[in-house]
Structures are given as C-alpha cells and as structure tokens.
Amino acid sequence: MAGHTHRQLAVLRAAAAGHVEMTCSREPHLYVDGLACCDPTLGHQLAGLLAPEPAAPRGPGLRVPAVLTAAGQAALAPSAAA
Structure with missing residues (x-):
C-alpha cells in the first residue's frame, strides 16, 4: 500500500470489482461506472x-x-499494507 494514494487504491479496487474501463491509447483515460475519472493523469x-x-x-x-x-x-494484497 505504501507509495499509492487513496485515489489510486480506490480505482484499483473498483477495477478488481469490474467497474473500470480504459481507452486503448498511449495515455489511457479511465472511466468508473461509465463516468470519466476526474483525474486525467x-x-x-x-x-x-x-x-x-x-x-x-x-x-x-x-x-x-x-x-x-x-x-x-x-x-x-493485505501484505502490501505492512
């Protein structure tokens, strides 16, 4: 968990649950539950x-x-939090 922001971890959890889409591009844009992610980077x-x-x-x-x-x-992974 160290080194990742709460926002990054939230998006990873959403992706694990099947809620995230991304564009096929060099700079992918993320969509959570069909809505554009507010952080373009x-x-x-x-x-x-x-x-x-x-x-x-x-x-x-x-x-x-x-x-x-x-x-x-x-x-x-839970061990990443240690």
Missing part, C-alpha cells in the same frame, strides 16, 4: 497496475474493461 499513474482486458477488441480510443495486472493485485 491517473491512467498514466496506474500504468503497469491496470491493463485492458486481453479478450476485448482493441482500437484507438475504444473503451474496454480494465483488469488488474499481477502488480496491481499485489498492490491491493
């Missing part, structure tokens, strides 16, 4: 912790489900 900050759903069709600007990477899962 958050997608960049969470690079490596979130990734587009592997089975989702991809294309410039498409919104696809966001899933946690192994690093994202580790960031939310």
Whole structure:
C-alpha cells in the first residue's frame, strides 16, 4: 500500500470489482461506472497496475474493461499494507 494514494487504491479496487474501463491509447483515460475519472493523469499513474482486458477488441480510443495486472493485485494484497 505504501507509495499509492487513496485515489489510486480506490480505482484499483473498483477495477478488481469490474467497474473500470480504459481507452486503448498511449495515455489511457479511465472511466468508473461509465463516468470519466476526474483525474486525467491517473491512467498514466496506474500504468503497469491496470491493463485492458486481453479478450476485448482493441482500437484507438475504444473503451474496454480494465483488469488488474499481477502488480496491481499485489498492490491491493493485505501484505502490501505492512
């Protein structure tokens, strides 16, 4: 948990619950429950912790489900809080 803000952790938890979408772009934009995330840099900050759903069709600007990477899962693991 150290090194991550409350906002970053909240988005990771929302992604784990299936509530986050991201655009397929170099600077991904995040959407939570269909609404644009209020922090436009958050997608960049969470690079490596979130990734587009592997089975989702991809294309410039498409919104696809966001899933946690192994690093994202580790960031939310109870042991990360220690």
